Amino acid sequence: MSGQGPKQAVTRKSGVALWRQIADQIRQAVSAGTLGADGRLPPEMVLSERFGVNRHTLRSAIAALVQEGVLRAEQGRGTFVESRQKLSYPISARTRFSTGLRSQTRDRRSILLAHAVEQASQRVAEGLGLAEGAPVVRLETLSEADERPVSRATSWFDAERFPGYAEAYAETGSITLGFQSYGIEDYFRKSTLVSARHADAADLADLKLSAGAIVLVAVAVNVDTQGLPIQYAETRFVADRVELSVSTEAQ
Amino acid sequence: MSGQGPKQAVTRKSGVALWRQIADQIRQAVSAGTLGADGRLPPEMVLSERFGVNRHTLRSAIAALVQEGVLRAEQGRGTFVESRQKLSYPISARTRFSTGLRSQTRDRRSILLAHAVEQASQRVAEGLGLAEGAPVVRLETLSEADERPVSRATSWFDAERFPGYAEAYAETGSITLGFQSYGIEDYFRKSTLVSARHADAADLADLKLSAGAIVLVAVAVNVDTQGLPIQYAETRFVADRVELSVSTEAQ
DNA sequence: TTCGATTGTATAGAACAATAGACAAATACG
DNA sequence: CGTATTTGTCTATTGTTCTATACAATCGAA
Structure with missing residues (x-):
């Protein structure tokens, strides 16, 4: 107004x-x-x-x-x-980070901050359809567009099916390409839960925000062509720089 | 953590x-x-x-x-x-406010705060597929669940096709039922843009929030069975009490 | 009843946020 | 050049937030 x-x-x-x-x-x-x-x-x-x-x-x-x-x-x-534009990040069955933003920004890259093998928490196990405590690969990644942090994601993968996924990701720099080295040519976004909250201390540091900033949180499950969960991810987007675009037209 | x-x-x-x-x-x-x-x-x-x-x-x-x-x-x-639950608001092609929350809450209602006929802004005209300045009906509504404000929506409708929609809504208390009095038995959610921001002064008052609170903003277009836009709406959800659930399975 | 654990109230000082006024430094323009 | 406009810096004062310490009130259980 x-x-x-x-x-x-x-x-x-x-x-x-x-x-x-x-x-x-x-x-x-x-x-x-x-x-x-x-x-x-x-x-x-x-x-x-x-x-x-x-x-x-x-x-x-x-x-x-x-x-x-x-x-x-x-x-x-x-x-x-200095900078005005909001990036529009599409959410659909074929959601992929890189493709969605390709047309809107010049320079874009993902950085692997850390990775580890750990036991699945109840939440992660449920998302991936595994037993609680099952071994999972955890990836901590940061995505930038035009030299500015846009999102910070934590992803989990079944360590039995994707041993050493972190290395595959580090080599290819892409979730999609990482899956290809395991023979997965295609995959789908099954569901996404969107919420919003104030950025916590870790987000503030990684996304270079100041306290009080807001993050859009998207919790997503990706499935392979058989419908089996292959990735459970929680992504925090900088609310000031991103909007999520949900298309619900007949697919 | x-x-x-x-x-x-x-x-x-x-x-x-x-x-x-x-x-x-x-x-x-x-x-x-x-x-x-x-x-x-x-x-x-x-x-x-x-x-x-x-x-x-x-x-x-x-x-x-x-x-x-x-x-x-x-x-x-x-x-x-005292109260823990977050309401999960589904977003899909068949998104309707009431049905989505029916199972999660006892008491739920929508209140018509105000309505007016005005000229479509560029944004609204684009959403409804009308010419800028065309007459539109604007509805200001508040939704509550269990006596607590959950969302605050501003909706626009083509005034030529839906003259007096405000009255139809006031009588039925529902968007869906309001459309039925114009012979529209079914409609679909075409697209939804999700973003987040701090609540502005008006939101704070209507949603009974304290300064610094966050709202999830969903900008949506609903279309009839022919695919013609019938409603353009901007809904502000209380981020602490709501999450949006996007299902992208084959439909 | 007595005791420990817990929330509620009071008071004073230190740290931070907001206001006020004055002036310096850089830029644009006649 | 001289002037108006605009951002940058400084100092002082006031009000709000946070800390520190002490004690009161309520509850549950020994």
């Missing part, structure tokens, strides 16, 4: 500092194009009056967004929009 | 008060069942040590959750889990 004059609402003594509430609102408005549509933000004095706070408080908000890479401030000139 | 001993992470001088960060973590852990699985929370002293904060800070977090109705504190006895 409102692109120009009306005062924006901020709540005092709510446990969230004013500068953070304002930063969240500006980030959202910039992303939606209702602020800085011409690439330039109104002067600090104008914005501070619009939010009904002191100029210094507003400057704290801008400083946070500059830190995040959303804005860029230039002394004597003004404050400018 | 961790149900017992390990220290939980809180970030200082992040713009989000410690008590609020802790409240968010406890709410999440309770919802996931990793805390208070037996219906009872560990004593304040134990929790305050686990989070590395003063007992009073932890008490502020608990007070907020008591206020929200998540916890219940009894002097001399302890602190208990």
Whole structure:
């Protein structure tokens, strides 16, 4: 609501500092194009009056967004929009990370942060259709687009069926290609549970976010052509940079 | 991660008060069942040590959750889990609000907050396949489950095809039944865009949330059996109480 | 009843957030 | 060049959050 004059609402003594509430609102408005549509933000004095706070408080908000890479401030000139676009990540039966984003971004890559073989927790076992405590391969991966972290995923695979999957992934740099080295040419997304929460400390560090940031959490099960679960994954997307697109047309 | 001993992470001088960060973590852990699985929370002293904060800070977090109705504190006895469940809202081609939640909650209802006829914005026109500025009916609705607000939706309908849809909805109290009075016996969810953001001032009031709360935003297009768009809707779900379940099995 | 465990209340000081006013530094433009 | 506009830095003051310590009130069980 409102692109120009009306005062924006901020709540005092709510446990969230004013500068953070304002930063969240500006980030959202910039992303939606209702602020800085011409690439330039109104002067600090104008914005501070619009939010009904002191100029210094507003400057704290801008400083946070500059830190995040959303804005860029230039002394004597003004404050400018550095990056606006939201990536749209499709969720369908043929969901694959790389293909979905290929057209929207220039540079994109996945990084394997860590991997281990462990015993399946109840949750993971249920997702993969294994017994609780069965050996599973766990992968911790980070995905970036245009040099900026976009998502952080934890995936589990049946260690009996995919021993050394981590190596296959490290070599190929792709989940899809990793499966191919086990003879799986095709697979499907069976289900996805989507929720949202504040990023926890680990997410903040890996995704280079500041506290209070939001992550979209997608818990997914991929199955092979027989319908057998082959991957259970929990992906945390940076909510400010990503939206999930669910297509439910006849398939 | 961790149900017992390990220290939980809180970030200082992040713009989000410690008590609020802790409240968010406890709410999440309770919802996931990793805390208070037996219906009872560990004593304040134990929790305050686990989070590395003063007992009073932890008490502020608990007070907020008591206020929200998540916890219940009894002097001399302890602190208990009042409500745990997260509602799972299915998204598929046959998504309907009421049917999806019927099995999970006792009492559920939708309230028509406001309605108006207006000119379609570019976004709405595109969603409904109309010309920008064409007349559309806008509905503002609130959905509750077990006496607690769950979602807040804004829907648009073609005013030429569905004149007075607001009245039809008010009488029947249901989107599906409202369509039936226009001879539409069946319809489908075509697409859904899911994102997340902090609740804005209006959401906070309608959904009875406290500042800093998160909403899951689903932007959806429903189509009739011919594939013509009949409803464009933006729904804000309370992220703490809802998760979206996307099924992508062969349909 | 007595005791231990637990939540509730009070008070004071330290750390942080927000306001206020003044001025410096860089830029754009006549 | 000189001026207006804009962001950057500094200092001081006030209010909110967090810490620290102490003690009261309630409950359950020995």
